[in-house]
Structures are given as structure tokens and as C-alpha cells.
Amino acid sequence: MVNIRINGKETAVKSGKTILRVLQDIGIRVPTLCFHKYLSPVGRCKVCIVKADNRFVTACDTPVKDSMEVVTDSPDVEKLRKINIELMLSNIDTSKVPKKAEINDLLYSFRQNTPKNKEIKENPFFRYDASLCVLCGRCVAACTELQGRFIWDYASKGSDIHLIVGMDETFEEAHCEFCGTCVDFCPTGAIADKTSLSSEISTVTTVCSYCGVGCKIKLTTDGKKIVSGPSDEGDKYSSLCVKGRYANSYVLSEERLKKPLVRKYLLSGKEKNSDDEDMNSFVETGWDNVMDIVCDKLIQIEKSFGSDALGFLASAKCTNEENYLMQKLARQIFKTNNVDHCARLCHSSTVAGLIQAVGSGAMTNTMEDILQNASTIFIIGSNVTEQHPVFGVGIRQAVMNKGINLVVADPRFTDIAEFSDIYLGINGGSDIALLNSLCRIILENGWEDKEFINNRCENFDQFREHALSVDMNDVIEKTGLKYDELYKAAEKIACSKPAAVIWAMGITQHICGVDNVLALANLQMLTGNLGIKGGGLNPLRGQNNVQGACDMGALPNVFNGYQNVTNPEKFIFFQDKWGFADDKPLNGDPGLTVTEMIEKGGTGEIKALYIMGENPVMTDPDVNKVMECLEKTEFIVLQDIFFSETSKYADVVLPAASFAEKEGTFTNTERKIQKLTPLLPPLHESKTDLNILTQLAQKLIEKKGYHKSGEFSGWGYNSAKDVMDEINKMTPIYAGVLTERLEEDEALYWPVKNKNDTGTPVLHEKTFSNGKGKFHPVNYIRPNELPDSEYPFLLNTGREIFHWHGGELTRRIKEIMSAAGEAVVLINSNDAVDMGIEDNAEVEVSSRRGVISAKTFLTDRVGKKTVFGNFHFVEGNVNKLTVKALDPAAKIPEYKVCAVKIRPLNH
Numbered sequence: 001m002v003n004i005r006i007n008g009k010e011t012a013v014k015s016g017k018t019i020l021r022v023l024q025d026i027g028i029r030v031p032t033l034c035f036h037k038y039l040s041p042v043g044r045c046k047v048c049i050v051k052a053d054n055r056f057v058t059a060c061d062t063p064v065k066d067s068m069e070v071v072t073d074s075p076d077v078e079k080l081r082k083i084n085i086e087l088m089l090s091n092i093d094t095s096k097v098p099k100k101a102e103i104n105d106l107l108y109s110f111r112q113n114t115p116k117n118k119e120i121k122e123n124p125f126f127r128y129d130a131s132l133c134v135l136c137g138r139c140v141a142a143c144t145e146l147q148g149r150f151i152w153d154y155a156s157k158g159s160d161i162h163l164i165v166g167m168d169e170t171f172e173e174a175h176c177e178f179c180g181t182c183v184d185f186c187p188t189g190a191i192a193d194k195t196s197l198s199s200e201i202s203t204v205t206t207v208c209s210y211c212g213v214g215c216k217i218k219l220t221t222d223g224k225k226i227v228s229g230p231s232d233e234g235d236k237y238s239s240l241c242v243k244g245r246y247a248n249s250y251v252l253s254e255e256r257l258k259k260p261l262v263r264k265y266l267l268s269g270k271e272k273n274s275d276d277e278d279m280n281s282f283v284e285t286g287w288d289n290v291m292d293i294v295c296d297k298l299i300q301i302e303k304s305f306g307s308d309a310l311g312f313l314a315s316a317k318c319t320n321e322e323n324y325l326m327q328k329l330a331r332q333i334f335k336t337n338n339v340d341h342c343a344r345l346c347h348s349s350t351v352a353g354l355i356q357a358v359g360s361g362a363m364t365n366t367m368e369d370i371l372q373n374a375s376t377i378f379i380i381g382s383n384v385t386e387q388h389p390v391f392g393v394g395i396r397q398a399v400m401n402k403g404i405n406l407v408v409a410d411p412r413f414t415d416i417a418e419f420s421d422i423y424l425g426i427n428g429g430s431d432i433a434l435l436n437s438l439c440r441i442i443l444e445n446g447w448e449d450k451e452f453i454n455n456r457c458e459n460f461d462q463f464r465e466h467a468l469s470v471d472m473n474d475v476i477e478k479t480g481l482k483y484d485e486l487y488k489a490a491e492k493i494a495c496s497k498p499a500a501v502i503w504a505m506g507i508t509q510h511i512c513g514v515d516n517v518l519a520l521a522n523l524q525m526l527t528g529n530l531g532i533k534g535g536g537l538n539p540l541r542g543q544n545n546v547q548g549a550c551d552m553g554a555l556p557n558v559f560n561g562y563q564n565v566t567n568p569e570k571f572i573f574f575q576d577k578w579g580f581a582d583d584k585p586l587n588g589d590p591g592l593t594v595t596e597m598i599e600k601g602g603t604g605e606i607k608a609l610y611i612m613g614e615n616p617v618m619t620d621p622d623v624n625k626v627m628e629c630l631e632k633t634e635f636i637v638l639q640d641i642f643f644s645e646t647s648k649y650a651d652v653v654l655p656a657a658s659f660a661e662k663e664g665t666f667t668n669t670e671r672k673i674q675k676l677t678p679l680l681p682p683l684h685e686s687k688t689d690l691n692i693l694t695q696l697a698q699k700l701i702e703k704k705g706y707h708k709s710g711e712f713s714g715w716g717y718n719s720a721k722d723v724m725d726e727i728n729k730m731t732p733i734y735a736g737v738l739t740e741r742l743e744e745d746e747a748l749y750w751p752v753k754n755k756n757d758t759g760t761p762v763l764h765e766k767t768f769s770n771g772k773g774k775f776h777p778v779n780y781i782r783p784n785e786l787p788d789s790e791y792p793f794l795l796n797t798g799r800e801i802f803h804w805h806g807g808e809l810t811r812r813i814k815e816i817m818s819a820a821g822e823a824v825v826l827i828n829s830n831d832a833v834d835m836g837i838e839d840n841a842e843v844e845v846s847s848r849r850g851v852i853s854a855k856t857f858l859t860d861r862v863g864k865k866t867v868f869g870n871f872h873f874v875e876g877n878v879n880k881l882t883v884k885a886l887d888p889a890a891k892i893p894e895y896k897v898c899a900v901k902i903r904p905l906n907h
Helices: 019-026 075-089 138-147 183-184 242-246 264-270 287-305 320-333 348-358 368-371 387-403 415-419 432-443 450-456 459-470 472-479 483-495 513-526 546-551 566-576 594-602 623-632 645-649 689-704 720-730 739-741 814-819 831-836
Strands: 002-006 011-012 049-052 055-058 069-071 121-123 126-129 152-157 162-165 191-193 204-207 216-221 225-229 262-263 283-284 310-313 376-379 405-409 422-424 499-505 535-537 607-613 636-639 651-656 664-667 673-675 793-798 824-828 842-846 851-857 866-870 898-905
Touching: 002 264, 011 019, 019 049, 019 422, 055 162, 055 422, 138 183, 138 387, 183 191, 204 673, 216 242, 216 831, 225 242, 225 472, 225 651, 242 814, 262 264, 262 287, 264 283, 287 310, 287 607, 287 636, 287 651, 310 320, 310 594, 320 546, 320 664, 320 720, 348 513, 368 387, 376 483, 387 415, 387 651, 387 689, 405 415, 405 483, 432 459, 432 483, 432 513, 483 499, 499 513, 499 673, 499 739, 513 535, 546 664, 566 720, 594 607, 594 623, 623 645, 636 645, 664 720, 673 739, 689 851, 720 739, 824 831, 824 842, 831 851
Parallel strands: 002 069, 310 607, 376 405, 376 499, 405 422, 499 535, 607 636, 636 651, 793 866, 824 851
Antiparallel strands: 002 011, 049 055, 049 069, 121 126, 126 191, 152 162, 204 216, 216 225, 262 283, 262 651, 664 673, 793 898, 824 866, 842 851, 842 898
């Protein structure tokens, strides 16, 4: 503590604080503009002038010191402050300042001025009006310190100084990510969102419905438009990505499904006939009627062909409660384990691999723990700044502000690779070769954590023998890397602890996806980087609730909480709780995966598919084959918010509510459970998925003549809380995840074993879920299809920052489409020269399975003979090209490697 005098009054204050912070603490108001609590103080605007020891200083960046004498309101201080403010205001058009701008506090006290017009720069999301800019520097600091993007800067000096974007270019040319952070920090309205509301009829804080990061967002509506922003909670700024900030207006889209739709043949009592165009047309109907149609058809198919002729697809976009009910519907009422969801296509290999190695298939550490405590981060197969942008921003900050070591391995030179100490530009599909080589180098140099291995692991001797037998020349050939690069990476990971490993679909979407994950587990056990803060095995889950959908049992082999359907004890437990009187028992055999169900729909073995919030026509591999199978499937129910590409193959389409119209919970990639708050009631005649499934189940129970027996055999749910109460009792890892705790915004990371348990931010601290961690020797496996003379390019696939998954939501956002409105493929610049292809030219890309057309983006970020594309657009969907070769254990398709050829299209 230090003793200072403020306006003649002695006070003791904490050392290290600035004068402004001290004044704010004791309630003395000094005007500010460039200062913001989330940014480093710079004293640029000179509005917070005070006297300290008889010198004029800026209060925001001057630390207190013992015996300092501070004066805040003397005539000379007030005079200088007034001059500074008036000089600043003389540069802006005060008549244009928005009503909510912070600078209005100053405008009410000082003269106003209207200078000549100045430059206005725009992008699809926000605009910069130089006639409102006072050069306070907040945007520059926010973009640099909080986002690590460096988009805003100053040009010229003296009276000519002004703000520029990038190198005085457009926002797009400067590679702005359009997060909107600068908008939030601008105090004058110079940088402002283009969309504004006429009034505010509803405002809530809820959870973003895009990626697995699980950002809190504030939604506000005037009934005609929706705007989004970061939540006001917490002691630091909660940044958003372009989607979380600007891509929620789809909720009010006119394209929303409004009423249930059925094929006319179902209303006419006729058989399905694909040649009868009139009978196959959709007509609107009421909820009671459509429920009868769906129930009767499903019951009829079950009676004729058995329970396993039915398949159910749950959804990573829906809540935990809704996914719990979907798998319960399949297992309890129809006695089938044919239930799955899109985790099969993204991280099923993660779950399978981690369960074998450490006993639990989830991310071991929290994102904040990694950012605060890791000394090294190893990112492999994850384009984190585009797929999980807010976490990517955190990694950029950790590199810039804390100097952590960053190792990135990826066939593409991604944005995060720009911040890396070591970039390993590996050849596609060579991950096991890379990881085995790192383990060999660690063992050869004695860098392994012997104590951890001896105390907590098994099968090490066999693994050690295998790792030391790795042929480094073979590794160099397969990966395309140099030995020196491998050595430096191994040394960083092993010797700069704690080290966290982060991965995504670049690791999992291979025929050797499970082995890739086992290789990562080997690396982290070898170095002792498990069960500690700042370390761990950290798969980044793609969708907002893909982790939760897995937790809730939307998988063919486990009940909720990863309780295996083949385990006699678990089977009896669920039979007792869910069973009906005088009914046959549950099914104890694992069901089919999503890819198997769709394929068997084509062969006739699956007669009916009930699809909730999934769009396989855009997201499954080899979509031409998918469409062929769906066309042949006898009966399809689709429950969604839009008439998607998959809707064209449905017999019944049920209008569901969006995330902004429902309660419930999502579980993010780090196992954190968060509660949703509805902004609006369900629009039009849509219903929440929870409501639809509950009413459907109640009608099925009535039609089947079932009678309640088990404690939870009934379906009397009136709210998401009712379902969560049941989940608490049926799911040990969620036992303490009480709705009341979530309403108090308590941070709960499963497992939460009881109502007093505070959760588990770091897994495996004392022991692994299966006792000891197990090493698994794994070998390089050649991808199913590599380039050849006919198809000489290797196709890599993924997403881009503006769009999400199959584009079902983001393609309905006009601002997003203005920024990224067509399919694009990335081609190596040298390859393009060889083929005579120019930038932004239209090309045809084809594989042995299909053909797409797309615009080119020429870059050196992809290697020679490599092309990268996405699946956001129908006409350029790379899943028309991908191969449905599956990992034998996880049944995940190999999206990341297949052979294609490219042909320029001349118009």
C-alpha cells in the first residue's frame, strides 16, 4: 500500500494502480475516452488530465507512488482538460454521433462542431466514418491486443494523422476477420454496425449455436431484426467471431419452416410412387394430423420388418435434453440402438482412441487452463482460428503476451501457423509417421517422463521397442519434413512443459483416425503431459453441442453417459428405469452408424429414417451416393428449421424452433455445460424439438398400448428442467448438473458426481478413467486413395471462417453471403501457372465419384499438387468428391484425403 493525497485528502491505496483506477475506486469521476478497462492505457486522448505532484499527467497511464499529491478539479486542470476536449471535438461531425455513443457525455458539456465530410469505409458488417473519429486509438489497441489482427493503424503525422485499414486498403484485403471488436470499443460511433434496431423488445444472454467453443452471446430483437454482441459478463472482454456476432439473423428468416409438410400420398391413403409427381408434392397439414401419420407409419414398419428397420439421427445443433429424448425414443419405444449423429463424421475416432488409451473420450483440459498454464501448445490438424475462432484468438494472445511455444503441424499454412515457432508442413495422411518419429527422438534423447510412465502407464516396453524401430528416412519421405524440423518439435513438446496437444478433423477424418488419436495419446503419456494444468489431450469438437449429443447417448453403442448397451449391469438399470409393463426388453446389441443407416436405406434393410437437425445431403461423404440411398428409403421424417437439401428426400417435414426460441443446455468442447435462454417463443407454428419428441412419444405410447412401469417410462415432460432432472439420475457424469446451479451461472465441467461436486476442469489428475494409461504401438497406414496419373491432385477439405458446416444457416445471412457468397477452392500458385489457371477463375474439380465447379483462390499456403475445398455451397460441395472409406473401428469417413483432377472452365 502507498499513501497519497487526493484533492487535499489523505488516502491509502494499493501500489501498482494507476491514478484513474484509484479515482474510480473511491468514486471521483474524471472524464475519459481512449481508456477502456479491457485495454492497455495509452493516454492518447488527454481527456483524463489531472495534476500529480504539480505536473499535468494523464490519469489513465500514470501509476500512483508514495506521497503523491493528486488534484483533479483545480481551475488550471479544468481549463487544460476543456482545451483538449474541444480540440478533439473540432475534428468530428458531432451532429452525426449516435445517441448511445460514449462520447455523448462530453458533448453535453462542451461546444459542438461540424467539419467537412471525411472518408467512409465499409464492409458488409460495419462501417468506418472518419468524420466521427477522434483518433482515441481504442480500435487500434483492441484489434492488436485482444484479437491479434493488426487491422487498424495510423498514417501520417501531426494535423494529417488519420486511421487506415491494413496498408491503406479494404477490410477484405487487410484480412479482417469481422469480429466486431472495434465496434464495441469505439466511443464515438465512428465504427458502427450497419444493422441497428428501431427498439428493443427482448434482450437475453444465451449460448452461441455455431462451434464447440460455446461463447456466451447477447441477443436483442425489435421483432423484425436480431443483433448479437458479446455478453457483458466476466472481468475480461468476451470476443466473438464473425458468425457469433453477425450470423444469427437466420432466426427471423422468411425461409423458416412454418407448418408441418407431408407428401400428398400420405394424406390420400395411397402407396408411395416416385413417378406420381402430384402425389409426391408437399402439402401443409396440422400437428395432430402429422403426428398420427408419423406414428402410424413407424409402427407399421416396425411390425412388418422389426425394430432394426428403423434409424434415428440425433443432432449436434440441438440441446442435451433433446438429444437425450431422441435416443430414449429409439431405445425405449422402438427397442433399437440404431441412433447416431454427426459426431460419427468428425470425432468418433477421438472417442474410440481416447477410451482405449485413457478411458475417457473427451477433452481433458479447459481452454482457459491451456491459455493460462501451457508453456507449449502443439496444434495438429486444426485450423483453429477459422473453425474455433475465439479460442484461436486466445492462442494468438498467449503467443504475443506470454511468449508460449507454438508448434503447428498441418498440410496447409493456416493463419495460426503465422504465430508458430515451428511449422511442420506435413504431407496429407502422414500424421502417424510424424508422431511416431517425435516419440523416437524423445526416447533417444532421454526426454521421456520416466516417473509418470512407471507410475501411471502400462504396455510401455512394447511401445518403446516399436518407437525405436521407426525408420527416420521413411518418415522424412512420407511426411516431406527434414530431420532438423522433427528434432526441434520433439524437443519443444518434451522439454518445455506443460505442453497441450490440440487437434480436430485433420487428425480424425482418416481411415486411420483411431490410430492417429492413439499416437497422440502415446506422445502425451510419454512426456507426462496428462493430468496436469496446461497439458492434456484436447480434441476441439466441431459443433455447438456435439459433445453433449455424445454425452446424451446419441451413439449406437452406448446409453447416455457412455454406459455401454452390452454391459449387463447398465442394461438392467435402463430396463428397470425405462421399461413398460408387459413389454419386450430393450435391445442389448449395438446399432448402426449414420453412414451404415443411410447405406442400408438404399438397400432396403432400413425402411425408415427419423432425422433431427441434420443435413446429410451436404455433409456426408460421396453425397451422390447418399442422395441415391435417401431416394430409395421408404419413409423419411425430417425435423428442422429450414427446408434443407435433405428435405427433398423426406416424406414428412416438421418445423422446429431455433436455439433462440428454446430452453435447455449445450455442452461445449471442454465439457462445460451451459444454459440457454430463449429470446423469442417458437415462431410461426414451429415447436421445440423437445416438444415435438415428447408429443410424438406420448402418442406412440398411446397407440402401442404401453403402460408405465419404470420410474422414467413415462414422457410427462413440461420443460427442459424436467428432462435434466431425469438426466441427473440416469447419467452419473451429469449427476450434479442441476438446473438451479446452471441458472446461477456456475461453471460446471463434467464429471459432476453430485450436487456438491464442483466439477472436473482437468481430467485424469490422479488416475485414468480405466486405471492406467495404455501405450499402443501404431503403424503408418496408407490413405485409401492417393493421387495418380489420372487424378493427380490430393484434395483436402474443411470449413472457412464465414460459413458453418453445410451452410444451412449462414447461406441465409446476406452479410455473410456478401463476404463469401460462392464456392472457392485453394490451388497452389505454381500449379495454377502450369495449368494456365488464373486467380478467381472458374474451374471444374472431379474425382471418381463426382464433379463440382468453383472459383479459384491461388496461394502458396497449400502445397504443390494439393487442392483445398469446402462443403458450404451446393454447387461446389466437395463432398460430391470425397470417398466413403471408413476407419474400421470408428466408422468415420476419410474426408481429408482423396484424388482429384482440375480443369479450367472457359466461358
